Amino acid sequence: MAEVLVFVDHVDGAVRKPTLELLTLARRIGEPVAVSLGSGAENTAPALAEHGAVRVLTAEAPEFADYLVVPKVDAVQAAFEAVSPSAVLFPSSAEGKEIAARLAVRIGSGIITDAVDLEAGEEGPVATQSVFAAAFTTRSRVSRGTPVITVKPNSAAVEAAPAAGAVEALEVSFSEKATGTKVVARTPRESTGRPDLTEAAIVVSGGRGVGGAENFPVVEALADSLGAAVGASRAAVDAGWYPHTNQVGQTGKTVSPQLYIAAGISGAIQHRAGMQTSKTIVAVNKDAEAPIFDLVDYGVVGDLFEVVPQLTEEVKTRKG
Amino acid sequence: MSLRIVVCVKYVPDATGDRHFAEDLTVDRDDVDGLLSELDEYAVEQALQIAEERQRAGDDAEITVLTVGPEDAKDALRKALSMGADKAVHVEDEDLHGTDALGTSLVLARAIEKTGYDLVVCGMASTDGTMGVLAAMLAERLGVPQVSLLSEVSVEDGTVTGRRDGDTATEQLQARLPAVVSVTDQSGEARYPSFKGIMAAKKKPVASWDLSDLDIEAEDVGLEGAWTAVEGATERPARTAGTIVKDEGEGGKQLAAFLAERKFI
Ligand SMILES: Cc1cc2nc3c(=O)[nH]c(=O)nc-3n(C[C@H](O)[C@H](O)[C@H](O)COP(=O)(O)OP(=O)(O)OC[C@H]3O[C@@H](n4cnc5c(N)ncnc54)[C@H](O)[C@@H]3O)c2cc1C
Ligand SMILES: Cc1cc2nc3c(=O)[nH]c(=O)nc-3n(C[C@H](O)[C@H](O)[C@H](O)COP(=O)(O)OP(=O)(O)OC[C@H]3O[C@@H](n4cnc5c(N)ncnc54)[C@H](O)[C@@H]3O)c2cc1C
Numbered sequence: 001m002a003e004v005l006v007f008v009d010h011v012d013g014a015v016r017k018p019t020l021e022l023l024t025l026a027r028r029i030g031e032p033v034a035v036s037l038g039s040g041a042e043n044t045a046p047a048l049a050e051h052g053a054v055r056v057l058t059a060e061a062p063e064f065a066d067y068l069v070v071p072k073v074d075a076v077q078a079a080f081e082a083v084s085p086s087a088v089l090f091p092s093s094a095e096g097k098e099i100a101a102r103l104a105v106r107i108g109s110g111i112i113t114d115a116v117d118l119e120a121g122e123e124g125p126v127a128t129q130s131v132f133a134a135a136f137t138t139r140s141r142v143s144r145g146t147p148v149i150t151v152k153p154n155s156a157a158v159e160a161a162p163a164a165g166a167v168e169a170l171e172v173s174f175s176e177k178a179t180g181t182k183v184v185a186r187t188p189r190e191s192t193g194r195p196d197l198t199e200a201a202i203v204v205s206g207g208r209g210v211g212g213a214e215n216f217p218v219v220e221a222l223a224d225s226l227g228a229a230v231g232a233s234r235a236a237v238d239a240g241w242y243p244h245t246n247q248v249g250q251t252g253k254t255v256s257p258q259l260y261i262a263a264g265i266s267g268a269i270q271h272r273a274g275m276q277t278s279k280t281i282v283a284v285n286k287d288a289e290a291p292i293f294d295l296v297d298y299g300v301v302g303d304l305f306e307v308v309p310q311l312t313e314e315v316k317t318r319k320g
Numbered sequence: 321m322s323l324r325i326v327v328c329v330k331y332v333p334d335a336t337g338d339r340h341f342a343e344d345l346t347v348d349r350d351d352v353d354g355l356l357s358e359l360d361e362y363a364v365e366q367a368l369q370i371a372e373e374r375q376r377a378g379d380d381a382e383i384t385v386l387t388v389g390p391e392d393a394k395d396a397l398r399k400a401l402s403m404g405a406d407k408a409v410h411v412e413d414e415d416l417h418g419t420d421a422l423g424t425s426l427v428l429a430r431a432i433e434k435t436g437y438d439l440v441v442c443g444m445a446s447t448d449g450t451m452g453v454l455a456a457m458l459a460e461r462l463g464v465p466q467v468s469l470l471s472e473v474s475v476e477d478g479t480v481t482g483r484r485d486g487d488t489a490t491e492q493l494q495a496r497l498p499a500v501v502s503v504t505d506q507s508g509e510a511r512y513p514s515f516k517g518i519m520a521a522k523k524k525p526v527a528s529w530d531l532s533d534l535d536i537e538a539e540d541v542g543l544e545g546a547w548t549a550v551e552g553a554t555e556r557p558a559r560t561a562g563t564i565v566k567d568e569g570e571g572g573k574q575l576a577a578f579l580a581e582r583k584f585i
Contacts, residue, residue, distance in 0.1 A: 011488055068484075068493055069456065069466060093487060094452070094469055101453035102460040104422060110547025111421060113451040126551065132339045132448075137554050144547040180465030181499075184481075185492040202584065226584065234505075244471075244485060244506055250335075251359065251444065251505045259584050269335050280582055281562075282575065288566070295559055298578045302567025310572025318576065318585045 002086035003055075004030035005079055007099065008048065009091045013040025015047045017199045018091040018153040023051040025118040025156050029125045030086050032163075033057065035079045035170070037072055038064035042167060049165020051158065057082070057170040068181035069095065073102045075172045080107060080146075082170070087125055087147040089118075100150050109145025116155045116256075116277070125149065133250070133273035153198040154256040189245065197229045197246060202259045203278070205231030205248055206241075207271075209264015209285065209304055213241040219263055222308050225315040231255065231275075233265045249274035263304045267292025284308060322380040323475070326437045327367045328428055328458075329360040329385050329400050331393035332448040339448070344543060345550040346418045347448060349390065356396035359443035361510035364400045366503045367441045368511070370475050382406050384435050388416065388427050394526065401521035402513035409435055413530040418543030421449070425457035427541060430534040432462065439480065442502040444469055455502035465495035471506035 004026045009016045019034075026032040034053040036044045041058040048056050057079050063071035076099060080088060088103065090096035092114050104111035115127035121141060127149050129138045142148065197203065204226065206219035216230075223230045232242040234249055248255055250273040260278035265271060267283070267290055275281070276295065283292045288301045300307050333339045333352040342348040364385065371381035385400040387393045388411040397408040411431050419427070432440055440462070445452035459466030467473075470482035470493070480499050484491045485506065513521070531538060539545050565574055579585050 068468075068491075073460075095486070097452050098456040098466070098468060101421075101451075101456040102466075104547075105425065105457050105460040111451075111453065112548055113421075113453060130556075131450075131553075133335065135339065135556055136341065137556060138341075138345075138550055139552045140548055140550045142547060143549040177463060177465070181467050181493055181495040183491050184494050186489050187491075188489045189487075245487070250447065250450065259579070259582075280584075281559075282578070284571070284575070288564075293562075293564055295562075296564070297559075297562040298575060299562060299564040300567050300571040300575055301564060302571045306569075307567050307571040307575065310570075311575050312572075314573050314576035315579070315585055318580060 002030040003033045003083050005076070005083060005085040005088040006032045006034050006053070007076060007088070007090040007096060008034050008036040008044055009093055009096060010036065010040065010044050013043030015044050016091070017158065018151070020047070020051045020158040021153070021156045022089050022091055022151055023048065023053060024159045025151060026089055027052050027161060028118060029120045033083055033085065035076055037075050045165050045167045050160055050162055052161040052163045053165045054163045056165050056167050058167060059170040059172050061172065063174055063178055066183055067179050068183060069098050069102070070180060071174055071178045072099050073106070074174050074178055075170060076103055077106055078172045079170055085146065087149060090150045092150040092152045097150050100148050104148045107145060109148050110142035111148040112140050112142060113150045115149050115151045118149065118151065130277055133269050134276035152254060194223065195227070195229045197231055197248070197253050198255060200229035200255070201257050202226050202228035203231050203248070203255050203257045204228045204261045204263065205233065205265060206236055206263050207233035207265030208235035208239070210236060210241065216242055218305065218308050222261070222312045222315070225312045225319070233271050262292055263308055265292055266290045267295060322382050323371070323374055323439065324437050325367045325371060325381060325383045325439045325441060326432050326435055327363050327383060327385045327400065327405065327441045328454065329364065329387050329396050330357045330446045331355070331387055331389040331396035332357045332446055335447050341553045344418065345553055346543065349392070354392050354395065356399040357443060357447045359445060359447055359505060361403070362503050362505055362507050363441045363443045364403050364405060365510040366473055366507055368404045369508070370439070370473070373474070384409060386428065386431055386435065387411070388419070388424055388431070397526055398521055399513065401524045402517045403511055404517060407524055408526040410526055410528050411530070411534065412528055415531055415538035415542045418546060419541045420546040420548045421451055421453055421457065422547045423541040423545060425454055425461055427534065427536060428454070429458055429461035430536060431529060432458070434534065438497045439475065440500040442500065444502055444504045455500050459500040462500065465499040467493050467495050467499050468502040470501055470503050473501055473503055473507065
């Protein structure tokens with residue numbers, strides 16, 4: 001079977017969930033060969049093997065952390081040339097998309113971004129995209145070159161499928177351009193202890209209706225009772241009530257959880273772009289005309305400061 | 321020496337309109353209003369701020385806005401000119417219809433080289449294709465550093481610096497000019513064009529180039545030359561109407577019962 005290159009997103013060797021989903025999708029179109037770069041790369045091998053990687057190509061070099069994107073493009077290109085894969089897959093993170101973009105230019109191949117599903121087709125893999133704020137679903141394929149495809153988080157259920165996962169060192173010689181953009185400082189994000197927004201099964205988001213940073217604990221308390229991640233609308237983020245990294249929507253994170261709860265959010269098209277594919281949608285809003293109610297499976301017209309704390313209490317009681 | 325800034329701006333269908341596909345599965349632009357992609361307003365704004373900063377230091381800067389798009393895309397250029405850009409380049413050619421990302425990056429790169437540049441500024445993503453790949457592709461094609469997804473940017477002494485807020489960390493980036501940058505919607509509100517700006521824009525030069533001006537063969541762009549093929553587009557079925565209750569004191573409990581029924585509790 002043809003080999004498929006899968007770019008591994010990891011933090012110091014801990015593989016992030018979207019990569020495991022990617023391996024599941026990769027197995028539909030070939031045999032996954034993982035490319036794992038940077039500090040801790042070799043430590044990713046057991047998790048990758050457990051999820052179907054037949055080989056794990058690793059490279060560690062200070063360049064990966066010290067310079068932006070290009071060193072990783074050089075490495076993926078080296079892997080591409082060594083493996084001659086039938087497709088190259090990336091997680092749809094900001095970095096994943098940029099590496100994919102530059103690789104596509106270098107190898108003269110078409111690129112599809114933000115796929116939400118992937119199937120084998122007669123003329124190569126067919127990708128499903130959710131476009132125009134999830135109002136349309138398209139099916140596309142790469143018609144020239146080796147398909148380069150980036151896949152959104154939550155596009156497939158993670159399946160274990162043990163494979164050899166043989167670790168091999170990848171030879172990389174960095175291009176002259178690799179050191180063009182220097183990372184002069186890096187401040188890791190502090191963990192909140194809550195689940196990661198894009199990976200969470202339940203997301204509770206607050207909007208302008210929350211009224212201030214001091215009220216966000218109302219949203220957080222509900223999230224914690226459900227083991228959920230906390231999201232926010234851009235209005236809440238722009239007002240400085242919640243960090244930008246928690247923004248859901250077109251210019252924030254796309255989430256596709258089992259359950260999405262919107263509190264004090266009107267449901268503007270750009271917000272919907274980031275949450276419309278959630279399986280079950282619930283809203284609390286005091287305005288019965290708010291567009292968010294067009295999307296919901298269950299909506300409560302009411303004051304969130306009455307409804308949300310009552311819900312939180314009830315969840316705690318029911319959970320015992 | 322004058323700092324030459326090129327801002328790439330895209331003309332897109334209004335996201336609040338009824339966007340859909342034409343028969344050839346390209347974006348139907350006929351019955352939806354088009355506008356300057358809102359995320360590119362942030363790119364124009366940052367370019368203006370960089371130019372203003374430079375002028376305060378007694379130096380010079382010139383901003384060219386560049387678009388690849390149909391006839392109407394001139395509207396996007398006018399908007400950017402009325403915000404304060406100095407001149408515009410419109411790449412327009414019938415053979416461009418249906419061009420994908422790789423093709424767009426080729427056309428933009430050739431046009432940028434022809435214009436001459438020290439700094440290229442892009443938005444973080446278009447509001448229609450939303451790929452977020454063009455800045456990286458341009459840096460690759462032009463062979464210059466990529467300093468992308470910045471929420472803060474400044475240019476000094478031939479160096480561009482910026483802050484990139486990533487998923488797991490915030491990074492401070494630095495590169496020598498010439499470079500390609502892209503800016504996010506966290507970089508600072510875009511200004512509204514003033515009346516004076518709107519009047520002045522009418523007199524600013526807009527150059528029109530076609531593929532032959534850029535030495536690009538028709539078969540490398542457009543629907544025929546595309547590296548990707550769209551095979552189908554279907555409208556998402558409308559969601560079935562959900563249950564909506566008015567809170568009369570028990571709204572939270574009712575919601576809890578619904579969540580329990582769906583096994584979330
Ligand atoms: C290019 C572009 C990109 C954008 N990207 C994003 C994005 O990624 N994410 C995003 O969210 N937005 C985005 N926006 C902004 C978007 O258009 C809206 O402005 C934003 O989503 C509104 O946020 P909101 O719903 O919290 O606020 P509002 O629209 O002001 O709605 C607040 C809601 O709260 C309700 N409310 C008030 N008080 C209470 C109460 N006590 N109890 C219950 N309900 C109450 C009100 O009835 C109202 O419906 C973008 C805009 C543009 C132009
Ligand atoms: C719904 C939809 C899905 C698509 N999916 C794909 C796909 O998977 N693969 C593919 O190859 N093509 C795709 N396309 C085509 C693609 O959108 C265009 O080729 C496009 O111009 C480049 O991608 P983008 O608009 O998403 O750019 P982005 O990378 O999101 O744009 C970033 C920045 O690049 C600049 N820019 C982008 N386009 C132009 C332009 N025409 N003129 C000036 N500046 C510009 C702007 O500064 C913009 O902010 C899709 C188009 C649509 C409408």
